[in-house]
Amino acid sequence: MQERNVDIAIIGAGSAGLGAWHAARQHTQSLVLIESGAFGTTCARVGCMPSKLLIAAADVAQQARDAEGFGVKVSGVTVNGPAVMERVKRERDRFVGSVISSMSRIEDEDRILGAAHFEDANTLVVGDHTRIHAKRIVIATGSRPTWPDFLNGAGDRLIINDDIFDWDDLPESVVVFGPGVIGLELGQALHHLGVRVRMFGVGGGIGPLGDPDLRKLADQEFNADFPLDPDANVLRVELEGEQVAVTFHCRDSDTEKTERFDYLLAATGRRPNVDRLELKRTGLALDERSIPRFDRLTMQCRFDDGSLAPIFIAGDANQDLPLLHEASDEGRIAGDNAGRYPDIRAGRRRTPLAVVFSDPQIASAGVSYAELKRRDESLASIAVGEVSFEDQGRASVMRQNRGKLRLYAEHGSGILLGAEMFGPRAEHLGHLLAWAIDQRLTVERLLEMPFYHPVVEEGLRTALRDLNVNLRRGPAITERCLECGPGA
Structure with missing residues (x-):
């Protein structure tokens, strides 16, 4: 196994990891960037950008349908699913290419591919090939989709947002679980592109809205567009041949209904990618979700005894504010402090x-x-x-x-x-x-x-x-x- 000694090791090459790299580089040339998957940020590959490409196509289709309200006659709206998805993938690949191109400034020997885990607070093992001894470490491992076990009844028809952007054509129908940001954006876009959509939630939440007046209004408006039950009583999710059968209580009655869909999109949340890092070997203080306790102004973690650790955590991995611009900011703060350690400084956080x-x-x-x-x-x-x-x-x-x-x-x-x-x-x-x-x-x-x-x-x-x-x-x-x- 190869042995490496560096000042700083950064785990994760997403928005937070790249931000940390560029900030830390101002202090030292002795650092490595570790990535377990494909290079290119979540935003570019399966997040912000491809979803907005799909939404842009959906907006055009919806505007064409609405044209008659302006006195403009549009003789039918036909959505060419293969053409929509071809553009989504083509432009998505261009965005990913730009991110990967920007990484050319990082020397090949400083980019290490493989899954990392801690051996102790200053030692990482990457795959079965490299052991890294680092004076400071930045955790920027991002997050991944998660869903309740009962949705597994959908079998191979259960998809996450990542899967949509590999489609070659649009399906006839999709049931969406989770009316959060991802579920609302993708579910409504698919509906406007002619896909039959039904959406279920738990607890009454709609997107990030907290104000009850706005929640009530959003509930009414979305339901005028497609069926959405933000506090649904779903009884069963089953795979029937090549379709997903969802049985639920109708919202406005006590009747039971079963509908069938081509796919079930699980948009029920994300979990931080820290569970495979062997964090218990570091001695870090962990919260009830097994996420390291950290100072959100410095990104620095603490040991169990309360002392400050030479470990920092940034981006979706800490689940504080899982947004791209926040991940980039946190990455820069973590990288800067890892670079200037032990001269730790509080970073300025943006208005939410x-x-x-x-x-x-x-x-x-x-x-x-x-x-x-x-x-x-x-x-x-x-x-x-x-x-x-x-x-x-x-x-x-x-x-x-x-x-x-x-x-x-x-x-x-x-x-x-x-x-x-x-x-x-x-x-x-x-x-x-x-x-x-x-x-x-x-x-x-x-x-x-x-x-x-x-x-x-x-x-x-x-x-x-x-x-x-x-x-x-x-x-x-x-x-x-x-x-x-x-x-x-």
């Missing part, structure tokens, strides 16, 4: 921002509704403002006048704390709100900002005015721009 590319879109920024409730169950310290997009001027012009925006600000200071949205252009409004929250702007200051007419952002101004009236501070800005008409 999340987007679901559904229709309507979902976005959240800043402090979440769930966190606000955790801090103050009655929300007595928080003012809430909102706007419905049903009457909003630009949204109505585009025939996208569905959804609602809810804003949360602090009484007294008037500082905007957070926002949740289910509606048009949420990906853009979410960014504006995250930037405002990051700058700790007050509601009054935001109302001094320019708003063009007619734009969806005028809906944000309406919500800010409503929020300002509800704040326990003054003077309130309540006047309405009468000359601007609807949406002002």
Whole structure:
């Protein structure tokens, strides 16, 4: 077995691992990058990018169906499944190629292929070929899909999101378990591409929405598009020939129903890839999920005795904020601290921002509704403002006048704390709100900002005015721009 001695070993070559590599490289040339699977990030291969390619095709199909509402006659919409999937795979491969190309800056001898596990806190064994003695180690092993055992009744018809992007054609039907980000995006996209879709959830959750008003609205809107039960009573999942039979209680009655589908898409969550690392050999303190306990500002782990370890964890492996931009940030913080160890420094974390590319879109920024409730169950310290997009001027012009925006600000200071949205252009409004929250702007200051007419952002101004009236501070800005008409 080959023996290697390095300053830093990084386990995982995804977004977090690559971020850690580039940051650590500023401090030392003695480091290795270990990858157990194919090079190329989850985002490029089976995540963000291929899913958006599928969604883009679905959006075009849906817009064509909706054209008659604008007085534009489209004589039938035909989805060419093989052509859709050919473009998805072609463009996906291009994105993956770009990531792999960027890795050419890493010397071949510093890239080690194989599954790694700990022998002790400073020693890794990779496959059956290499033992690495590292002064510091960064865990950036990512995560993988997981699902409850009863879904295994679907046999070889059970798929995960990775499998979709290897299809050569679209199936006739798919049942989706899990109305989270992945389930909503892929399930609705498949539906808009002509695939028969039914979706089941547990506990009533829809995407990342925590605000009960928005959850209720999203439930109504999605069900107007395709059947979604966010708190389903599923009785059986069975494989019948080449189809999956799902038996469930109908949502609005006590009747039992069985439907059959070509595939069952399990989008029920992800688990961190730390279970095969033999972490118990490191002496690290582990939480109830067997994830190392760590400082989210430094990414540094601790030993069982409370002392700081020369081990860092970043990205989906720590399950803190499983988003690409957060993984990249965490990777850079972990890599920088591994490089400058023991001179550990706190990294600046971004204002939380999340987007679901559904229709309507979902976005959240800043402090979440769930966190606000955790801090103050009655929300007595928080003012809430909102706007419905049903009457909003630009949204109505585009025939996208569905959804609602809810804003949360602090009484007294008037500082905007957070926002949740289910509606048009949420990906853009979410960014504006995250930037405002990051700058700790007050509601009054935001109302001094320019708003063009007619734009969806005028809906944000309406919500800010409503929020300002509800704040326990003054003077309130309540006047309405009468000359601007609807949406002002």
